[in-house]
Amino acid sequence: MSEISLSYFEYTQAMAALGWQIELGADEAICDVPINRYDSDGGPSLKALKFGKDSNIAPAKAIPDILPKTQSAPDVSALMASKAKTLGELKNAMGVFDLCALKEGARNLVFADGIPDAPVMVIGEAPGRDEDIQGKPFVGPAGQLLDKMFASIGMSRLGDENTPLYITNVIPWRPPQNRDPNIEEITMMLPFLQKHIELVAPKLLVLMGNTACKAVLGATGITRMRGNWAEAFGVPVMPMFHPAALLRDPLKKREAWLDLQDIRKRLQANDD
Numbered sequence: 001m002s003e004i005s006l007s008y009f010e011y012t013q014a015m016a017a018l019g020w021q022i023e024l025g026a027d028e029a030i031c032d033v034p035i036n037r038y039d040s041d042g043g044p045s046l047k048a049l050k051f052g053k054d055s056n057i058a059p060a061k062a063i064p065d066i067l068p069k070t071q072s073a074p075d076v077s078a079l080m081a082s083k084a085k086t087l088g089e090l091k092n093a094m095g096v097f098d099l100c101a102l103k104e105g106a107r108n109l110v111f112a113d114g115i116p117d118a119p120v121m122v123i124g125e126a127p128g129r130d131e132d133i134q135g136k137p138f139v140g141p142a143g144q145l146l147d148k149m150f151a152s153i154g155m156s157r158l159g160d161e162n163t164p165l166y167i168t169n170v171i172p173w174r175p176p177q178n179r180d181p182n183i184e185e186i187t188m189m190l191p192f193l194q195k196h197i198e199l200v201a202p203k204l205l206v207l208m209g210n211t212a213c214k215a216v217l218g219a220t221g222i223t224r225m226r227g228n229w230a231e232a233f234g235v236p237v238m239p240m241f242h243p244a245a246l247l248r249d250p251l252k253k254r255e256a257w258l259d260l261q262d263i264r265k266r267l268q269a270n271d272d
Helices: 003-023 073-082 087-096 101-105 129-134 141-151 183-200 210-217 243-248 250-271
Strands: 112-114 120-124 163-169 204-208 230-232 235-240
Touching: 073 087, 073 183, 087 183, 120 141, 120 183, 120 210, 141 243, 141 250, 163 183, 183 210, 204 210, 204 250, 210 230, 210 235, 235 250, 243 250
Parallel strands: 120 163, 120 204, 204 235
Antiparallel strands: 112 163, 230 235
16 A cells, blocks of 8 residues: 555544544543543543643542442432532532533533622523633623623623623533533532522522423423413522524514513512
8 A cells, every 4th residue: 555545544534533523522622631542541531630730630539438329410419519508619519519421521610600699590501612611601692692681671790780680500511512411411410500599599580491491490392481480499480582592593582572571570570
């Protein structure tokens, strides 16, 4: 075989291997050093790697040894969430919770944004690429639309003269290729979300899209559910189309505007 044909063969093999990794969800290189998966010992694990200057320093053990090994992931998350007394403690607990595989492929824990004592808490589904990079929810195109939507009824996450807003997600880590979180991931992280709602104690919850509805209300079908008040965790709940859905189908903005007006009326009624 000639040198040229051998080089072409190696190229096609490499491209096939790359395509296979992308199909598995490995769409970004996130480590500072390469990992040779063909080493006899499997090479260093992702948990033993850190980003930046301290890439060779192993992290502290995440889940204490006092937790029974037989406990399921939702049991562990429920126990860890129950011990959090502040939002800071809850964020730290989520940060060391390592039973969710999504954490391994994410850059940052996306906890929340906005004003913690806001009367309205918005719950999305999971971070996308922009959110994963910045470590904040709803900062990409959908987030910019969300800010405009709530600004239209005098609400903002910035803590300015508008009514304050608080924003979080069901899942704090970006799923590969922005896929929808599955039921196991939602169930695993639900105790943290429930504790999050308890600590913020909002007057209203706004659920953006099917994933948030599945987690909080145990149901899906956002086209049918949107605009209809429900209740969860003792708080009134308004399901709405996700801003990303409005970007894909601008005709849905009419329904979203009606829902926003209903949220404003409900909030004003609570203040009276």
